[in-house]
Amino acid sequence: MAFVPFDFKRTIPDHSWRGILIIVVLLTAGPTIAWELYARSARYRPTLNDTSDLWAQARERVKPDSIVIIGDSRALFDMDLAVLEQGLGSRPVQLALAGSCAYPVLADLAADEKFRGTVICGIVPRMFFAPGGPLVEASEKALKRYRSWTPAQRVSHQLGMLAEERFAFLKERDLTLARLLEKLPIPNRTALSPPRIPPPYFQTTERDRRTRMVEECVRPGALQTRIKEGWLPLFTPPPPPSYVPKEKFLAGVGKAIEARFGDTAAAVEKIRARGGKVVFVRFPMTGKLKELEDQATPRAGPWTRLLKDTGAPGIYFEDYPELAGFDCPEWSHLSGPDSVEFTRRLVPYLKTALAGKESVK
Amino acid sequence: MLFNSLTFVVFFIIVVSVYWTLKSWNARKNLLLVASYIFYGAWNPPFALLLFATSALDFYLGARIAAAVEPRRRKAWTTASVVVNLSMLGFFKYGNFLLENTQWLLAQVGIIYQPPHLNIFLPIGISFYTFHSLSYTLDVYRGVAQPTKSLRDFVLAVSFFPQLVAGPIVRAADFLPQCVAPPAPRAGRFIWGLLLMTFGLFQKTVLADTMLSGSADTIFNYPGPLNTLDAWMGVLAFSGQIFFDFAGYSTCAIGAALCLGFELRDNFRFPYAAIGFSDFWRRWHISLSTFLRDFLYIPLGGNRSGPARAAVNLIIVMFLGGLWHGAAWTFVVWGLIHGVLLVIERVCRAIFRDAAWTESLGVQVLIALVTYVAVCFTWVFFRAGDFATAARLVRAMVGFFPNGEAILTTREILQVAIVSAGLLLAHWLMRNTTIEAVVSRTPRWLVTALWAVMLFAIILNQGSGSAFIYFQF
Structure with a gap:
């Protein structure tokens, strides 16, 4: 080698580094253990975060003839996979995603030429027909991860699950530094619309994405109240943006919703053309949230139109006494035990719907 | 592989532990080379081949530049390196951009041209590693560096995982001299x-x-x-x-x-x-x-x-x-x-x-x-x-x-x-x-x-x- 000697040398600051490293490890371990203990004392339990990685892992399990659940958090909380497996003959893949519009996932399954299975699609009209924004982005983010999931991300996901199943403080929705900063009691500027805050942690998630409401939320108390209070602003449409005339904005939204009906019908038709099936389900809701949804999106509106345009069967919980009597502790989702019972009662209706019999409305 | 990921934490612990355990300097460099390609391939394995091809080509061209006696030949080999490297970068990074702008320019003179949309996946860090690699032939041409005889060392210089995908743009002339002798382990x-x-x-x-x-x-x-x-x-x-x-x-x-x-x-x-x-x-x-x-x-x-x-x-x-x-x-x-x-x-x-x-x-x-x-x-x-x-x-x-x-x-x-x-x-x-x-x-x-x-x-x-x-x- 004839290179000139490398003349650049990084300076190493003059300290006793071994001692510093040992103390740093101890100083970091102390607060981390304390933080874990605090998290456990504040009702948090080790459980998986429902990340795009977990969703992508589930999406990869979809086989050509799989039963797939899509939708929002109600389809996620209210369906028991083991009961469905017993009733329908194979274990469904859970692809419902909290705080999302299910249409992009439905379109993805429709575009998947290999897929000829069954789709159980949970419907909350305000979410399914969202023309864009965070609800659509949530589904698109998960799909993007599935489509471009790198080997490095897969390994990180496996390692992350090992950690999340052991440490309670690993709660990406509640206990990250960013979320903690959001909780600082700083009064907002008067010019600002109230922020739309997603609900805090109130579920456990397993590796197959079976999701259950935590006990603390089933019982009346601070957590339940906080979640209830959060739904109403979240389900109230935001004011039109100031930079577009209201009429123009509303016309644009109307057009987008119309297009969504058409696109959904086309997606359902694609799946059916390959021998697949789609059934829509409206899951239970109660209290003021039900009042709000019934008023904003009455059953005779989007739900009826959806079934008519797609020609797909639908199960609306209120149509069946066996499905209608459930109480949602925080108005929007069933408790863990109720979700098992609800699924047990739902299975016969699903079978009828998927068999194409008339008794399902 | 992201630095801010659990995969990297585990990867780095394994690499560092094995690296300092090995006695042979060649074995250590081999380990770093394999680790760097794993680091890069963890995004999209096929693109590791492109990375290797870029490096191997510049290794060869660097030797040709050094061996050429006539200035005209030296320049020709250097031009070949610049053209190939920039063409590679241009294709992956600017292919669609060029087609879209060509379409726009032709439209200005009344020619309707509908270019195909190239479904090109941008190899991560291509701008960085192209410059890592290109710096070698350019420095050899300028007489700032002499070519290395070790393909392994050069491929490692281009792909060294800490700087591979987002810099700093480390010139081969800065890295290769460090491949000559093993660094002594120093705790500080x-x-x-x-x-x-x-x-x-x-x-x-x-x-x-x-x-x-x-x-x-x-x-x-x-x-x-x-x-x-x-x-x-x-x-x-x-x-x-x-x-x-x-x-x-x-x-x-x-x-x-x-x-x-x-x-x-x-x-x-x-x-x-x-x-x-x-x-x-x-x-x-x-x-x-x-x-x-x-x-x-x-x-x-x-x-x-x-x-x-x-x-x-x-x-x-x-x-x-x-x-x-x-x-x-x-x-x-x-x-x-x-x-x-x-x-x-x-x-x-x-x-x-x-x-x-x-x-x-x-x-x-x-x-x-x-x-x-x-x-x-x-x-x-x-x-x-x-x-x-x-x-x-x-x-x-x-x-x-x-x-x-x-x-x-x-x-x-x-x-x-x-x-x-x-x-x-x-x-x-x-x-x-x-x-x-x-x-x-x-x-x-x-x-x-x-x-x-x-x-x-x-x-x-x-x-x-x-x-x-x-x-x-």
Whole structure:
């Protein structure tokens, strides 16, 4: 080698580094253990975060003839996979995603030429027909991860699950530094619309994405109240943006919703053309949230139109006494035990719907 | 593989442990080579082949350049290296951009041309490793470096995982001499490397991602008119975010390399304390600006052919520097604005060359502030996805929309204000020193406490950070 000697040398600051490293490890371990203990004392339990990685892992399990659940958090909380497996003959893949519009996932399954299975699609009209924004982005983010999931991300996901199943403080929705900063009691500027805050942690998630409401939320108390209070602003449409005339904005939204009906019908038709099936389900809701949804999106509106345009069967919980009597502790989702019972009662209706019999409305 | 991922933590622990256990220097280098290709292939394995092909070709061409006796042949082999490397970069990075612009140009003269949309997947870090590799043949041609006889060493120089995908752009001439003899294990260097990695990750995950990125995204994605305060806060947030993101990556890279006994040069030197734009480019992405200086500005004639030609050269360099960042005209405009600012600065320096008052502290601070504000304006073009967004934001920043929307929360404004103020203060206080000098002067207990705080903040952040911005380049 004839290179000139490398003349650049990084300076190493003059300290006793071994001692510093040992103390740093101890100083970091102390607060981390304390933080874990605090998290456990504040009702948090080790459980998986429902990340795009977990969703992508589930999406990869979809086989050509799989039963797939899509939708929002109600389809996620209210369906028991083991009961469905017993009733329908194979274990469904859970692809419902909290705080999302299910249409992009439905379109993805429709575009998947290999897929000829069954789709159980949970419907909350305000979410399914969202023309864009965070609800659509949530589904698109998960799909993007599935489509471009790198080997490095897969390994990180496996390692992350090992950690999340052991440490309670690993709660990406509640206990990250960013979320903690959001909780600082700083009064907002008067010019600002109230922020739309997603609900805090109130579920456990397993590796197959079976999701259950935590006990603390089933019982009346601070957590339940906080979640209830959060739904109403979240389900109230935001004011039109100031930079577009209201009429123009509303016309644009109307057009987008119309297009969504058409696109959904086309997606359902694609799946059916390959021998697949789609059934829509409206899951239970109660209290003021039900009042709000019934008023904003009455059953005779989007739900009826959806079934008519797609020609797909639908199960609306209120149509069946066996499905209608459930109480949602925080108005929007069933408790863990109720979700098992609800699924047990739902299975016969699903079978009828998927068999194409008339008794399902 | 991201530095801020669990995969990397495990990968790095394994690599470092095995590396320092091995006695043979060749075995260690083989390990680093395999590790670097695993690091790169963990994104998209087939692109590791492209990386190898680029390296192997330049290894061969470097030997041909050195062996050629006639200057004409030397030049021909060098041209071949430049053409092949830039063609590769051009195809993957600028293929669709070129087709779209060709379509537009033809449409201006009435020719309707519908180009195919090339479904090209951009290999991550291609801009960086192309320059790593190209620097070798160019340095051999210039006589700055002699070719290595070891393909393994050269492939390792291009693919060395700490600097592979987002810099610093490490020249083969800086790396290859370090492949000659094994570094002796030194605990101080290793632990200092770990501290730098922690500091880099803290900058990326805590300061860039947690404290600033949300406000920057909110403002740059807002489609309506904004009020002046919000527009400025969004731009300040991005100005801090891009620094912490990129400097964080470079700091991690330098730290990781140190843990393996390799020394990489600084890529940032407190750029927001720059007094003038030429000073800014001596402090920001130093490895790129020196690359462009040595391999483009000087070959173009530099400032040897008079001020007018030097100005043209500067504009050309900054135009290409902008384009290097991405296939979009907004990046080109960003580069061109910097070019124009550099020319204006040269003119001002010529006019006020003998004015003693320009050296006073007040004037220096003022120039530094003007530089920072101007750099912030240029970031608008860098971050905005299109000119409409950039124009709307610039107009909001200069008070064009008195009734513009207020969309940032008070907390977000406070976060941006506090972090930006801290960033500017730190840069100003450290503009004439180095982090190593400052740490040497800092009491041991404070170094320990700050390191522990950074580490705990990273743990608290729970790995929720995103990819590094410069990966897309």
